[in-house]
Amino acid sequence: MKEKNLFKEFFQYITLNICGMIGLSCYILADTFFISKKLGANGLAALNLAIPIYSFIHGFGLMLGMGGATKYSIFRGQKNFPHADDVYSAALFATAVSSVFFLAAGALFSGNLAVLLGADGEIFDMTKIYLQVILLFAPIFMTNNLLLCFVRNDGNPKLSMTAMLVGSFSNIVLDYVFLFPLHMGIFGAVLATGCAPVISLTILSRHWTAKQNQFHFKKAKPSPALTRTIISLGIPSLITEVASGIVMIVFNTVILTLQGNTGVAAYGVVANLSLVITSVYTGIAQGAQPILSRLYGYNDPQSIRQVFKYAAATALVISFCVYFFFLAAAQPVVGIFNSEQNRELQQIAETGLKLYFMAIPFVGFNIILSTYFTSTEQAFPAQIVSLSRGFFVILPMAFLMSSFFQMTGVWLSYPLTESIVAVAGIRLYIKKSKTSTGGKKHVSRNAQKKTDVI
Numbered sequence: 001m002k003e004k005n006l007f008k009e010f011f012q013y014i015t016l017n018i019c020g021m022i023g024l025s026c027y028i029l030a031d032t033f034f035i036s037k038k039l040g041a042n043g044l045a046a047l048n049l050a051i052p053i054y055s056f057i058h059g060f061g062l063m064l065g066m067g068g069a070t071k072y073s074i075f076r077g078q079k080n081f082p083h084a085d086d087v088y089s090a091a092l093f094a095t096a097v098s099s100v101f102f103l104a105a106g107a108l109f110s111g112n113l114a115v116l117l118g119a120d121g122e123i124f125d126m127t128k129i130y131l132q133v134i135l136l137f138a139p140i141f142m143t144n145n146l147l148l149c150f151v152r153n154d155g156n157p158k159l160s161m162t163a164m165l166v167g168s169f170s171n172i173v174l175d176y177v178f179l180f181p182l183h184m185g186i187f188g189a190v191l192a193t194g195c196a197p198v199i200s201l202t203i204l205s206r207h208w209t210a211k212q213n214q215f216h217f218k219k220a221k222p223s224p225a226l227t228r229t230i231i232s233l234g235i236p237s238l239i240t241e242v243a244s245g246i247v248m249i250v251f252n253t254v255i256l257t258l259q260g261n262t263g264v265a266a267y268g269v270v271a272n273l274s275l276v277i278t279s280v281y282t283g284i285a286q287g288a289q290p291i292l293s294r295l296y297g298y299n300d301p302q303s304i305r306q307v308f309k310y311a312a313a314t315a316l317v318i319s320f321c322v323y324f325f326f327l328a329a330a331q332p333v334v335g336i337f338n339s340e341q342n343r344e345l346q347q348i349a350e351t352g353l354k355l356y357f358m359a360i361p362f363v364g365f366n367i368i369l370s371t372y373f374t375s376t377e378q379a380f381p382a383q384i385v386s387l388s389r390g391f392f393v394i395l396p397m398a399f400l401m402s403s404f405f406q407m408t409g410v411w412l413s414y415p416l417t418e419s420i421v422a423v424a425g426i427r428l429y430i431k432k433s434k435t436s437t438g439g440k441k442h443v444s445r446n447a448q449k450k451t452d453v454i
Contacts, residue, residue: 006291006303010310014287016157020148020164021283022276030172031189032272036337038179039126039186041265041345044337046126046186048268049117049252052245053131054193057138059241060098061145064091066286067234069149070293070375071226072215077297081214088150088215090222091230095146099139106135117249118256118264126186133187137194144197144204151207153290154214159207167200236370236382240282243390244275247414250395254402254410259348263407266348269337270356277322277357281364284311284318285371292375308372315364326357348407355411362418363389369425373432381428389421 035043068091075084105113110132119127144167152160171192178188207213248271255263288311295303326333334349366389373382394417401409401416 006306007310010288010291010307013152013157013291014284014311014314016161017152017287018280018283020161021279021286029272029276030175031193032268032337034175034179035186035189036269037339040340041262041342042123043126043186044265044268045261046119046123046130047189048248048264048271049119049123050114050127050130050134051268051272052117052248053113054134054141055241055245055248057102057134057141058145059238059245060102061095061142062149062241063234063238064095064098064142064230065146065149065234066237066289066374067091067230067232068146069153070233070289070377071230072150073153073290073293074297074377076214077294084214085216085218086220086223086226087230089218089220090226091146091150092217093222094227094230095142096139099142102135102138102142106132106138110135118252120261123261129185129187130190133190133194137197140194140197140201144200147201147204147207149286150215151204151213152286153293154207154212156207156212157287157290159204163200163203166203167196167198170199171196232379232383233374233377235379236374236386239383239386239390240367240370243386243394244271244278246390247271247394247398250398251410254398255407258402258407258410259344262342262344263348265342266345266352267410269334269345269349270352273326273333273353274356274360277360278363278367280318280322281315281367284315284364285368287311288368289371289375292372296376304376308368311368311372312365315368316361319361319364323357323360326353330354351407352411355408356414358412359415359418362415362422365422366418366425369422369429372429378432381432384428385421385425388424389418393417393420 031047032044035047039046068087072084072087075081075087110128113131114124114127117127117131144163148160148163151163174192174195175189178184178192182188184191248267251267251271252264255267259266288307291307292304295307330350330353331346334346334353338346338349366385370382370385373379373385394413397413397417398410401413403409405412
């Protein structure tokens with residue numbers, strides 16, 4: 001009966017979060033579709049050069065949201081309610097401070113960033129506008145991510161999902177209105193994206209107006225030790241998002257030398273579709289996280305392992321379904337984003353879709369494994385998994401494979417990286433399982449250190 005109830009709770013949380021994350025990923029996919037229709041290959045290239053910065057903003061918001069919400073759930077599982085409020089206050093303060101840097105970058109350095117990301121004369125202006133607006137909306141994006149995580153961990157995953165979905169669908173509607181009837185160009189596309197978290201926050205406010213919130217802001221100076229703990233637990237979420245941005249920047253740089261702006265536009269189609277699929281795995285991981293953290297607070301290692309197995313199996317089934325769909329439907333899928341009927345773009349993107357998406361079973365497993373480590377306060381192995389797939393393996397792999405196999409090497413570097421990290425991650429999981437008695441060792445260790453953290 002306990003296992004049945006656990007699966008039911010797991011299924012409810014991941015279903016809501018997958019729906020919400022797919023909706024959230026429609027930010028970028030809607031931009032890709034409408035920009036391709038209105039602005040063609042140059043618009044797609046500008047979007048693809050600028051969009052990694054969105055990954056950084058989104059990643060910082062998730063770092064503080066997931067790190068804070070994880071620690072919040074653990075404290076609530078331990079019935080330590082005052083310290084749970086301390087976590088929320090510290091995370092909110094850190095969000096406010098870090099958003100200032102993105103605001104400054106948008107106001108002062110958007111042109112420099114556009115050049116740094118590879119924008120040339122043809123697409124420079126569009127790239128600069130997209131960067132400037134997205135950076136100026138950074139505080140709203142980050143606050144939205146933070147509150148989505150806390151509301152979900154506060155026992156209200158349905159409201160969190162609703163906020164994500166309504167915000168995302170409003171983005172799609174506004175994309176169409178701003179780009180077509182109002183002819184606002186790239187500014188309209190990025191403005192629609194910026195409006196979405198505003199709508200999401202409006203919906204999330206119901207958690208407070210209905211007096212459902214169990215976390216409260218404290219007007220006290222945040223503990224540096226607690227802030228470090230939040231960041232440490234949230235770094236894997238940051239790296240997962242930033243990794244997407246870093247991979248896109250590196251791939252854009254390599255592809256510009258191999259295929260020019262058309263190649264970058266083709267990669268934009270593949271990469272943005274990949275972001276949607278990755279969001280499904282993020283939804284599974286974020287859905288499992290509150291349950292894992294609470295069980296960790298309860299000191300229930302058997303149930304923790306069971307939830308991890310549910311998450312990994314769900315990701316594997318979805319991966320195979322998605323890959324075979326794209327294998328069979330690569331031509332019409334790419335055609336949706338190829339409004340100019342560019343033959344070169346079509347051919348590059350079709351090939352890329354089939355090769356690049358070989359990575360998705362490993363991507364899903366790696367994201368879930370990293371979240372499992374984070375949820376059970378094993379920050380170091382979580383960071384190793386995330387850093388390996390985001391930096392240590394993918395960067396040298398991309399340059400090495402492209403130098404030997406050109407564009408084919410570019411596409412294959414991603415699945416090779418994720419598969420290597422997955423094998424290493426499995427070994428790390430087995431090692432950690434053998435060196436601890438489930439979650440018991442970790443709970444007792446952190447219980448001893450609790451006063452130091454607070």
